Amino acid sequence: MNTTRILHRNQTATTVVRYGLMSLLALIFLFPIVFMVISSLKPDLQIMQDSSSFRAFLPVGDISFDNYAETFVRAPTGRFIFNSILTTALTVVLGLLVNSMAGFSLAIPRWRGRGLVLTLIIATLIVPFETIAIPLLLIVSRLPTIGLDGITQGWLNTYHVQVIPFVANAFSIFLFVQFFKSLPQELVEAARIDGASWFQIFANVMVPLSGPVFATVTILTFLPMWNAYLWPIMVVQIEEFRPVMVGLQYFFQLNVAWGEVMAYLTIITLPVLVMFLALQRAFIESIASTGIKG
């Protein structure tokens, strides 16, 4: 503490030390990601050789996109990406619809049991997914699927098993309730007098004002869905329906080609990182909003 006090008298020294420290920390947080992107451009042998020097973090030597081309040969990478985009997009869109309606219903119209339902929904927030995963596996393995070929038993190895259990989300509902309650209630009364139905009030009055909460819920649904792992490894055993994180297993069968692994990791990570960097304020605020619920 003495050192800090002495430094405090000297503004320039403090600034230099602070920026030095911040930069060192930045290196610690960045180096694995930089290493991933750089290695994805190199042949395996060079990755191994470079790992003992600073060259591991520099795009030098035999640089090419060969590993990227190879990832699509070794595994149905395109299919995995399509599957993840589909299940993520469906969950986000259906989730926004179902949860915003529920949030509106629990915030604005008055009906018997509303308080109880809201309390129950908030109470489920302390139940971690890991607690219900095993019984849920049993449930979905017994549910009927109605398809083109009639009714089959079990939801295993489908798209909807990756989507439907995650559409309704207690925390999203909670965020919508909070937001709708914060809007001026005169808007609702005015619309009532004009003869608008409750659904019209929701769709035409509230939703157009709710951009921020829709953005937050989108980000909070998108990230865990794109990164989903525990649930898909249990319910999807065939490659046709596998999402990107489970598809990674293909690169660890037989001999591991690290260059291809790094290329695959980059392919599935870079879109998220680019989105994060483009919308970083929204991302950070959304994720931080999970911290304000207490």
Added chain:
Amino acid sequence: MTALDTSARTQANHTHDQSGQSARFWESLAGWLMASPAITLLLLFMIVPFIMAFGLAFTNQRLISPNPTEFVGLRNFERLLTVRLLVLQPVVDPATGVAVLDEEGQTTYPAVRTYTRNNPEYPQFDGLQEWTTWSWGDDKLVWLAGDAVFMKSLFNTLFFTVVVVPLQGSLGLLLALIINQRTAGVNIFRTIYFMPVVVSMVVVSILWRFIYDGQNGLLNNILGAVTLGNFQPVDWLGNPSTAMWAVIGMSIWQAVGFHMVIWLAGLQTIPGVLYEAAAVEGAGAWDQFVHVTWPGLRNTAVFILVTITMAAFGLFTQINVMTRGGPLDSTTTLVFQAVQKGFEKQDIAYGSAISVVFFALVLVVALIQRFVTREQGE
């Protein structure tokens, strides 16, 4: 006459309130209808499986089985939670009364399996597994458990939590304090520190497997370079004494940016006037932290400790990708065991019993949080 009177009055009231009552009816109906998709889905995929976890834990349910499911009472929990102590005394030669030594001159002990395999004199040890062994003078204290791997999972999970919670919480606060300045470029650093949070834990685990590699790993190479070659390479994930620490280091690296952001939000609620007043009174940086910053962060601190604890209890992805519980069960965890038993071995009942134990831990933490925040509120 009176009856007619009442009926007439009701009639009048009815006409008067008709519009109001029907409006209230439509309001209720709209409310129920708009909430019902979410309620149905939450019931089916959240509440029902949650209740089922408790029910299934008392059965022998399997994912696929030709036999009907049976109620087995507490059998699953007995197997999970039975712990017994077996004290082994050195083997003594009955003729001389001297301890029998092995070829290397070490004291010998009777084999544990002579107690746990069909020994009618020790029915309480029957079928138990060796969990861990301590030395006590010349004696050996052998802890036996109904399911030794589960006990290891429970203790590994608690160990991980006890280390990660204070470490990640304080590092997050440190980052927040460093970054909580109005100087140029601070936003860039905040973004960089936060970046690993949006990267999938699966991706992070694979990357760190490479970093922790015993031969070409970046960590060994960096440590070798820093110590000018005086560092002996370590197989971080392949060694039972370092594997859990390696998982801890990586987990903190991935998640600490999240807690930094929450600490930052907490810091920004503290009025600047308080710092100005403290500065006028001549308080140094440390005094300001102790008397202004820390008291203002109490709620944030409780929230952060609870969220890290809950996340730490759920440790799974890193384990499944990096170590599969090994080496020698040194990194196996509760959720990893629940998935191993419930999914890979298809023993839904036993996996559910593990989930119930897991939830009990979560509930204890949630109740402690309730207690701490309520006490503060009054």
